[in-house]
Amino acid sequence: MSHPLFETHRKTIESALDATRKRDYWSAYPEIPSGKIYGETAKDDGFNAFKARLNATFELDQPANGTVGAESSPFGLELNIRYPASDLDTLITASRTAQAAWGAAEVEARVGVCLEILHRLNRSSFEIANAVMHTTGQGFMMAFQAGGPHAQDRGLEAVAYAYDEMRRTPTKANWTKRVSKTDSITLEKTYRIVPRGVGVVIGCSTFPTWNGYPGLFASLATGNSVIVKPHPGAILPLAITVSIARDVLRQAGFDPNVVTLAADTSDAPITKELVQRPEVGIIDYTGSSAFGDWIEAHAKHAAVYTEKAGVNSTVIDSIADLKAVTGNLAFSLCLYSGQMCTTPQNIFIPQDGIRVGDEQKSFDEVAGAIVKAVDWLLSDGARAAEVLGAIQNPATVDRIDAARQLGAEILRDSQPVDNEAFPAARVHSPMILKTGAANRELFAKELFGPIAFIVATESTDQSIALSSELAGTCGAITAGVYSTDENVLQKAEQAAAAAGVPLSCNLTGPIYVNQAAAFSDFHVSGANPAGNATLCDSAFIANRFRIVQSRRIVS
């Protein structure tokens, strides 16, 4: 059987497979929002497509009874978009019905459809960038890169792992066993890939596509139908995604209900009911630890993959070039106002200071240099607006206010920041607090948003121990270390491995602890409370389908 979509994108999937095995730099979708790559009108076209979505009903021809939606842009733009509201019984029935032919299709047919969806998502990167920007609060460049090509790369990575996994077992085998000196018996065995059922992808409010695509494409490629349940505050990016997926499915001859949208509002949430439905076989969740823990405990009938939250640490032991380090750290703290699950929260520095080049610098000098680097980064209004983006959730602003009352010394207070293009944008610069290692109750929990602690420790050994301990108890998605001493780096590496947290050593220049590159970086280890899965490995894929065999005597 020929699979034209697979053939069209064969080179892409083969390169992706190769990249997952080499884990060197590779990307299928260009991250530069350039007219030369995406077409000279792509930027305007994308913005106009986005604008046309506003103050309107988002059309999706899935079973629906009414509309729902209450998103608001952190940049102050009126969105006022209504999405189809679907009764769960109807939606799940439609999803299961669509799943039958999808699950029975040949692997290459499904993989081809997934690759075509990704290709079209890539062509819609500008529209999606605007949708991501005006729901999550990311600055445009980040919304384009993380919400567009980087998210598409993560989706492709999941398709590559799924394809690799499904073709690991042949579809047929002949098994011949000698049963006596003269006789043998031959069985023909058929191995069928059987999907688990309905997959549910639960999106988050900050990275709806980047965190949503891996589960979506992993479940889809392995033959499951998928119900996409976006965060009520960030529906649009995933609604566009669902719409594109349905177009491709329909054109390829499949029931478009293989992918459906389950939108809701925070006033009338549907996620708990949805994930407890017995028809649901797979759940991919990104979001708060509290709700993720609830899903892990209550959805025992399904395979559950979670990315929750944690407390990320950076250990500063000794550095060669203070400016290079503080500049890098400042960018990490400011990027998207600390609303990344990869942003460092706690920076541990020995109270007696550290070696900087040939000099000894006091704790306060180093802490002061970090504050100064943040101040410099935000000193240019346009740059500040782009780097900080906006605060997605008003509760994060309340958290900043509350942090002022913690009793920790405020090294740098958070302030509202103007955004020239969007005067109503909710923008607040990072707050940097100082405390001591003894005050664990302050920093040993997640304070989501632009709030960081610089913590004075007795020694680097204590810094490393605290970093590991927090990863073990609160979870951690990233860790950083700065040291000019190879022994310290190795100690930090071993501690991070034991605590199950990916470590970045001595980052300077334009590469940040916050970033995780598809095909190379494993995002979330799955080995501490910050999540039970990684993006992306075989464990993320292999349990989404089962192999059911049949055998017949040939002779």
Next chain:
Amino acid sequence: MSHPLFETHRKTIESALDATRKRDYWSAYPEIPSGKIYGETAKDDGFNAFKARLNATFELDQPANGTVGAESSPFGLELNIRYPASDLDTLITASRTAQAAWGAAEVEARVGVCLEILHRLNRSSFEIANAVMHTTGQGFMMAFQAGGPHAQDRGLEAVAYAYDEMRRTPTKANWTKRVSKTDSITLEKTYRIVPRGVGVVIGCSTFPTWNGYPGLFASLATGNSVIVKPHPGAILPLAITVSIARDVLRQAGFDPNVVTLAADTSDAPITKELVQRPEVGIIDYTGSSAFGDWIEAHAKHAAVYTEKAGVNSTVIDSIADLKAVTGNLAFSLCLYSGQMCTTPQNIFIPQDGIRVGDEQKSFDEVAGAIVKAVDWLLSDGARAAEVLGAIQNPATVDRIDAARQLGAEILRDSQPVDNEAFPAARVHSPMILKTGAANRELFAKELFGPIAFIVATESTDQSIALSSELAGTCGAITAGVYSTDENVLQKAEQAAAAAGVPLSCNLTGPIYVNQAAAFSDFHVSGANPAGNATLCDSAFIANRFRIVQSRRIVS
């Protein structure tokens, strides 16, 4: 670094890997208990080694405080073996301590140790066969094959999948990204395999090694330490296994507490406490559905792999050669007195009879032919003793008694059977009952042991529907179908795939629905209530370790 054990067994692991990808016939360990293969004195040596274990304390140099053990042979032999009793705190601490260096070892070092353990288990196949026979009640030939080489093949299969999975990701990669027209940045990334922690393998009373080895070797190869918790009625086969594993570990320079034994008695069971310990990261369970369901519900902190029980069906639609079919079925029903999780329980035949060759045969004629085939198989005393083995658990004999009172017509009653070599053996021939499809309350549950129903249905369509329905509600590990009609076979295949149950079509001759061959047959699909995992695929392996990365700037 050189890994001598890996080099010694390199050809074995490479052939095993090849076999898992081709799934044709392959075996590393000869199944014929022949002196030419195993050495002319192997049989006697094995028996003597077994005999030396009786009425003695089983020496294992693991932390212990006292002894425990109350096995009794279903063949009536006095066992009277005492095993080390270990306080769980001490045992888990020792296991975790041992795990540190084991988990940090290179992949080939661990795989080499696993291969050497399997090699030595193979050399001890005769001793283990006697141990399996006199704990499970299997006849000697089955105890040798299923308890020895076939179990070793299943263990090797798990090692092969683990090795394949661990080497999927390189240990290091250089990631170079162009960051501007003139500049690029290079990160060196290190990917560490980090085990989950302590693995617990919970053995069953009927196939302690065959069902225990996959989890044991899957967890071991991926760097976890393993506590082996045998069924209180079948400790010896796993105690010998643990002893051999500890010898190899010690000789290879590892702490032997990487593998320990946690024996108990049914009066003072320790499994519930053990599996709920937070240090336990992986649980492999084989046993009853009730306890398996309890573990799945209560051990939420660990990765849990279960093989529970189900209700297996055979659908008879039409057959070419009655004798060939009934002879094959009779053997399946008698083998190990129906105590295999793969034994058919319900045989569905249309009430109006079926086509047999060119004739129409009535339901009663076909049912009678099955009874006759069982009678013939058991008509020779020595053959009967070997095929039936003995009843492992007295509760199974009670179940036979209770089945007489079910109200179903008794087509063949169960009777005590003499075993010349072991006069005290607990041997009972299969009971065959007749009922109608309407009496679901009789056959729609597991009746473990030598109890089978021949169920009169309205049609083959109903037979297939009932078979699938029971797989969906009660679970099923095997299914069989006999039909000369290709359309019926395809219908049965599709229904079995949807119900997640492996299907065997038209088996005659010396190949039985009960058998599942390593490297080719997936045992238990994981897609119905009979279990959540299969032996063996990537899903059985991939989540037993995590990859934790570290990255450094190179330039």
